[in-house]
Amino acid sequence: SVRSFLKKQNLGRYNEEEVSKKKAELNTREEQQKAAAEAISVGSRCKVEVPGQPTKLGTVMYVGTVEFKSGYWVGVNYDEPLGKHNGTVQGKQYFECQDKYGAFVKPLSVTVGDFPEEDYGLDEI
Numbered sequence: 616s617v618r619s620f621l622k623k624q625n626l627g628r629y630n631e632e633e634v635s636k637k638k639a640e641l642n643t644r645e646e647q648q649k650a651a652a653e654a655i656s657v658g659s660r661c662k663v664e665v666p667g668q669p670t671k672l673g674t675v676m677y678v679g680t681v682e683f684k685s686g687y688w689v690g691v692n693y694d695e696p697l698g699k700h701n702g703t704v705q706g707k708q709y710f711e712c713q714d715k716y717g718a719f720v721k722p723l724s725v726t727v728g729d730f731p732e733e734d735y736g737l738d739e740i
Contacts, residue, residue: 645686651722652678652687660730663691663720671697672730676710681719688719694732 622629655661655678663671677690683705690702692712702710702717710717 648687648722651725652689655689655722655725655727659727660732661689661691662726662728662730663693663718663724664726665720665724669697671695672732673716675725675727676702676712676717677719678722681709682707684719687722689722689725690717690719691725692716693718 621627625631628634655675657675657678659675661673661675663673671691671693673691673693675689676692677688679687681688681704690710691698692702692710693716696713696715698712698716698718700717701714702708702712704719709719
């Protein structure tokens with residue numbers, strides 16, 4: 616069977632050296648996420664850069680752990696309706712914002728700084 620082949624060849628989860636290396640990488644990444652989360656404060660302006668998605672500007676509304684995923688997360692209220700929710704996920708409210716303006720992202724994807732809210736001149740229309 617495939618399982619016996621993997622055991623004989625020390626491949627996949629049966630290779631203890633590889634498994635321990637992956638655990639160490641996971642712990643390192645988690646420590647980086649925690650350090651990045653501690654550097655972010657609620658109410659700060661931010662730029663969110665997630666690979667495969669456009670760069671978005673917003674305000675940090677929540678920093679910490681959440682019930683629906685492990686690790687540290689940053690709740691962002693975007694300037695435009697590019698989010699997924701209104702700050703409520705699976706019935707628990709983490710922060711308040713308009714519907715489709717809120718999202719949770721990993722702390723390493725968030726850059727805190729002076730990012731002024733862009734005025735698109737939509738009030739004149």
